[in-house]
Amino acid sequence: MVASDAPTERITIYHIEGRRSFRVIWLCEELGIPYDLIFKAGDVLGSMVQLRKEYPLMPMAPTIRLGGEFMVESGAILDVLVARYGRGRLIPPVQSNDYLKHTQWMHFAEATAMSRMATDRFVALATGVEVTAMQTVGYRLGEPIDKPALVGSLGVFDYIEDYLTKNPYFGGTEFTAADIMIHYAVRGAKLLVWIDAADYPHIAEWKCRVESRPAFERAAEAALPGGSDEFGLPAGMPLPFSPPPQKGA
Ligand SMILES: N[C@@H](CCC(=O)N[C@@H](CS)C(=O)NCC(=O)O)C(=O)O
Known part of the structure; x- marks a missing residue:
């Protein structure tokens, strides 16, 4: 670059x-x-x-x-x-595996995480059901693989938590702009879809670590x-x- x-x-x-x-x-x-x-x-x-x-x-x-x-x-x-x-x-070398991670999470933050959470919230607002009811509709890890559903907010959080069991940052080994992108989605989830980062040990630890910068x-x-x-x-x-x-x- x-x-x-x-x-x-x-x-x-x-x-x-x-x-x-x-x-x-x-x-x-x-x-x-x-x-x-x-x-x-x-x-x-x-x-x-x-x-x-x-x-x-x-x-x-x-x-x-x-x-x-x-x-x-x-x-x-x-x-x-x-x-x-x-x-x-704030960006890994282009030829590294970390660059793939960084780039995925740069996009995932808005294109999947925020969009799935906003969908849950908008449907809850439009229908008057609680946002937690929306989450039972979405697909998440461990559910029957033939469940006719799209990945929902809880599936997004399962994925993020799993990723952080194997990687310290969304840029892989180092903090990058991808951590800044994901942070807003994680922090906003508590009000938007009532998913609290504190309930996910690896997300909670990462959030605390990046907020201390x-x-x-x-x-x-x-x-x-x-x-x-x-x-x-x-x-x-x-x-x-x-x-x-x-x-x-
Ligand atoms: N995908 C856009 C979303 C921007 C966005 O929706 N911003 C909100 C505030 S967080 C906003 O300005 N909303 C006003 C509106 O949607 O009219 C981004 O990542 O910048």
Whole structure:
């Protein structure tokens, strides 16, 4: 991969607290990429309105502006920043087996993990059934192989847990951008589909390990200046969905 120098122009990140734009902030902190963060602290809707004004065609967090171009899709943004400014960091060598792992998880985070979880949540919202009922419908490891079902949220978590029994990071032996991609899906699952990383020993240990990175801590301070709750959302703000029942309740 051809390395290039530090950006000549600062990256503008349109951010909403507790949302996927956190991934871009974390990556910039890991690589030391200077950025300007545009959001309204403590005002999720206000941040969204600002983003809709700036980029009405596809107002999603994250949106970035770099070199006069707007760009959406967190995975694509991370790929670009790693390729341009990483100088080999946060990505395994292309010829290594770790590169296959890294690339799979870079895509899996949105294309499968977030999409299966969002499907469970949207169907639960549309039908009024609890999101846990959706999970009995999905296919997961250990179920009859002729079950007529698609892989569901629990199957996603089984797969992630199994992977982490054999690998320390989603980039294989080293922390890479793939860990940043998967982290948002794992953290968001507690509210989105009531799957708690704490119930999966290897996921819980990995989550704790990556959250102790200094760049994660700097990103959290910048992205969530008022602190965050147990779901990674801005502390003290109304939740977009009903929370899971308390354990033991
Ligand atoms: N696949 C996109 C998803 C982006 C996305 O859905 N972002 C949410 C916040 S986490 C958003 O902006 N939602 C507003 C909407 O869907 O209208 C990515 O990874 O960047």
